[in-house]
Amino acid sequence: MNTTHDWITTPVTADLLRGALDLERTAHGVLPHRLPARARAQCADGQLAMAESQPSGVRLVFRTRATAVELDALPTKRVYVGAPPRPDGVYELLVDGRPVGRGNVTGGNTLTIDMTTGTAEHRPGPVGTVRFTGLPDGVKDVEIWLPHNETTELVALRTDAPVEPAPDRGRRVWLHHGSSISHGSDAAGPTSTWPALAASLGGVELINLGLGGGALLDPFTARTLRDTPADLISVKIGINLVNTDLMRLRAFTPAVHGFLDTVRDGHPTAPLLVVSPLLCPLHEDTPGPSVPDFGALGAGQLRFRAAGDPAERATGKLTLGVIRDELARIVAQRSAEDPNLHYLDGRDLYGEADFAELPLPDALHPDAATHRRIGERFAGLAFTAGGPFTDRGA
Known part of the structure; x- marks a missing residue:
């Protein structure tokens, strides 16, 4: 030595x-x-x-x-x-x-x-x-x-x-896109973000396109997913669209279709998993935008609140509930011709019981313990027998 x-x-x-x-x-x-x-x-x-x-x-x-x-x-x-x-x-x-x-x-x-x-x-x-x-x-x-x-x-x-x-280990490549939670906000470290944990448990190589504040169905992001070699793909859609109050339901539906169409242009048969938002009581039924809670900030705490009005759902404003319903409908419609397209309700990763035990400290982002739970849940649902990312060649 x-x-x-x-x-x-x-x-x-x-x-x-x-x-x-x-x-x-x-x-x-x-x-x-x-x-x-x-x-x-x-x-x-x-x-x-x-x-x-x-x-x-x-x-x-x-x-x-x-x-x-x-x-x-x-x-x-x-x-x-x-x-x-x-x-x-x-x-x-x-x-x-x-x-x-x-x-x-x-x-x-x-x-x-x-x-x-x-x-x-x-x-x-x-x-x-x-x-x-x-x-x-x-x-x-x-x-x-x-x-x-x-x-x-x-x-x-x-x-x-x-x-x-280092030589290529021959492992499958998992390409994931999502918001700040996928990015790893408030995780304990880079191997402890929920996608990194899930990748380790699933035995795959991770490319993490979790972009804090940036999961907005941008066409250039869809083209990046299209052009990046990968065996498995997941897209977690929803919370940033509400945070930013970026679009209404009329724009959301064709934007999701267009995003998935672009990804499929480069990966026509790869397992593609659409993940809807985790539970976030702040925006389950209240539209965005999300804004800082300046009262909490004055007390030295970083928290967020919803600035929208639930009544605005009638005019097409998006909430997490609206987005989940529409994503489930879109995937069901498309999967009739795309058997490798799958849907996962984000509340199966973090739902009401989890929120009661592990609340979101700033009302939007999970803590380190919750990242571990989400990563383990995702691995159990996606990579194990019967899951959309099961290794059919194993």
Whole structure:
């Protein structure tokens, strides 16, 4: 085992990354993206830009004999005015699939967001380093899962032994799209978001296109799903459309059809699972938009409330109940000609009994324990015998 480190610096290239769809060269290094450049160019929304550059599900994967690993990174940390400080993003290290270490990168850029005015201020900061030492000697596959909730520029990878890309394990690729819950909001770490947990339990490779605030049936997202190689696909639709009060029922139905049509253009026979919203009492029967609860913010708590009127459902405003009914109807209609299309009611992942036991702390997002429950439920419903993602070749 090495007792002193003769560091080898390995350039971070696409063949060392999984879960990213694009790699942008920056002044400091490289920035993984979860939407390709062409998609990013079609939307100027700052929230989407922030979300897709946060590397949920993105990991460095390589084979090495190294017993020590260092990663220089430039994170962008979020600060919400009036809210409690957010913890630093977590980097998790796995050896041959087993977790062996966690760490943080201090410093970095700061994005200060004022929810009362809708403004944001970006301040540059220094590059930091996360270190993992005492790794077992011998050839092994190493994964460094990047923080799911911090934009992360990768500056330098150093090891005390040479690195090569890890071989393909031949596992099926699961491509998932959803909202901030799929992105991993308030999960304990990058391997503990519910999609990462479900992927681990299901024995599949995850590409997570959960985009906080950005699951809005955008055509460029549908084209990204269409063009990304995958064996299994799921789309979780609903909560962001209510949060933003983006469209009415008249627009929603053809938008869902168009989104699914586009995905099917690239994946005509892959198992495709449509997941409706988890239970969220805030918006079950009350339309959006969702707005910050400034009373709670004044007390140092980040919470949300529904600003819509239940009576507006009569004019086509969307609620989670309306969306679930329509998604179930759309999937039933389409599945007559598409036997590989499936529907999952999100309340089977998190429903009324779960809310009573594990309420949503900010009224919208689950906590770490709830992420684990949702991931285990999804794996049990989707990947086990009879589920839409059952490995028919196993």
